[in-house]
Amino acid sequence: MKESRLWFWHLISGLALILLLGVHTVIQHFDSILTWLGFIPQAAWQSGGHLVGSLNFQHAVLPRMQSVSMTAVYLLLVVFGLFHGLYGLRSMIYELKFSAKAKQVVGVIILSIGIAAAVYGVYTVLAGHLNPPLGG
């Protein structure tokens, strides 16, 4: 793909990530506020040892795995997050004085990491949704 087009998608993915990572960050980091607002059950704080609030398996993680909208958010977050982050990493490396050949090698390595991580991430999210553990 043309470089300018990739860069354009870097910006678009950045905008998308505000929403996607915004949702994720609010869920993970403002969980006492979310409980107060009623989005997370009180029970998430009463069981599960130190894994309370948003990290509680039964009352927070499992329900999110079963939710269609959260599954969609995570699928998009995997893809946009990896593209945006790895393209950013590649841009920084390409600023250095490497030969065209070396840059090509770097490009292929980063692309491979991206594809492998995307396959793994998409699989993780889908498997969790379609086949939740403990019969959920």
Place this chain on the structure above:
Amino acid sequence: MAAKDNDLGIRGWVYAGRYSLQRYAYTLQRITGLGIILYLLIHLYVTAQKNAGEAAWAGAMDAVQPLHIGEYFLFLAIIIHACNGFRLVWAEFGLGLGRPIKNVYPYQTCLDRNRIFFYAILAVVFVLAVVGTADFFNLIRVL
């Protein structure tokens, strides 16, 4: 005349030359960006353990427990990168920079005009940081 060698090499990642405040925001943008992408790669593996059930999830969470404070710094990195990134996307699409002006003394650059946006972003980061800090260290008890 030979062209001036402007290439800073790897030093260019952190040193901006004689540029303004915003150029250092850009440096911060890169440091935080790198931190987040590194985290994401590890994160995908750690959170995947949820699919193996509650015991595996607890095991994975216990294993990363010593790094828990790192999550707080990651949170700060995310809000800085997201807010400043929002400002950069606007600038890169050429929005909010005003009309081009003649270059007469006292010189004014687009960066001067963008500075208000920059301070607004700083304010948003500050508010989010306060709320996030309170939540992370359990300083507020709303329950």
